[in-house]
Each structure stands twice: as C-alpha cells, then as structure tokens.
Amino acid sequence: MLKGEDGEVIIRLEGVIAHTNHGVTAAEQEVGQRMVFDLEMEPDGCQATATDDVLDTVDYGEVTAWLVESAMDTRFRTLERLVSALADGLLENFRLRAVRLRATKPVPPVPVTMDGASVEVFRRRDDY
DSSP, rough: OOOOOOOOOOOEEEOOOOOOSSSSSSHHHHHEEEEEEEEEESSSSHHHHHHGGGGGGGGOOOOOOHHHHHHHHOOOOOOHHHHHHHHHHHHHHEEEEEEEEEEESSSSSSSSOOOOOOEEEEEEOOOO
C-alpha cells in the first residue's frame, strides 16, 4: 500500500481486466489471456477534496483507459517488464507522485492449480 502523508489522497483501481498477449509461451503471445491489474496512485496534489472538481485530481477513467490500451498494445515476455513499463508510463502521462501496479495472470500456464501469478512494482517520481 502507498503511504501518503497526512491529507494526501491514494486512488485505487482494483480488478481492471484486459485481454493481453504477454508471456513466454507461443500461446500466450498469439492467443493471449486475461490479465487483471490492481493500481494504487498518489496524485501530485489533489485539490478535489475541497473543490469537488475532476480537473483538480487524476481522472481515473482516463487512467483506466490508458492502462488497458497500453497493456493491450504491447507484448512482453515477462510480467516484470510489463508492469515496469506500465508504471513508468503512468508517471509520464499523469500527474502522479507515485504508483504501485500489480498484474496477475489468473490462469498461468503452469502444471498446478493456483489463484494466479502476479508481479507488482512501485515507482515514485525522482523529484519527491
């Protein structure tokens, strides 16, 4: 969990689903699979707590659209590279101080039953 300072806002997007083509196997790259994303964002200032104006915060509808489109438009072999690229892109494209992003393959291509395989990264702007 991000640890915003007193009065700061943490925005969470949980269970964002996209059909992606990331993975080591040919089937993952060609056929693809469902990927679930969980995101925590610390906006770079959030006056919307007082103004109630979406322009004074991060529009999570825009963030969600960007996240899904970016995840679907790229192909990586590892979840580590995918979440790193997406987290860096979130910081580049939105007014954010920090992000924590997790990607989960609910049905990874392994010979055992599990609830999923996940990778999570944390990124903070260098200027904070």
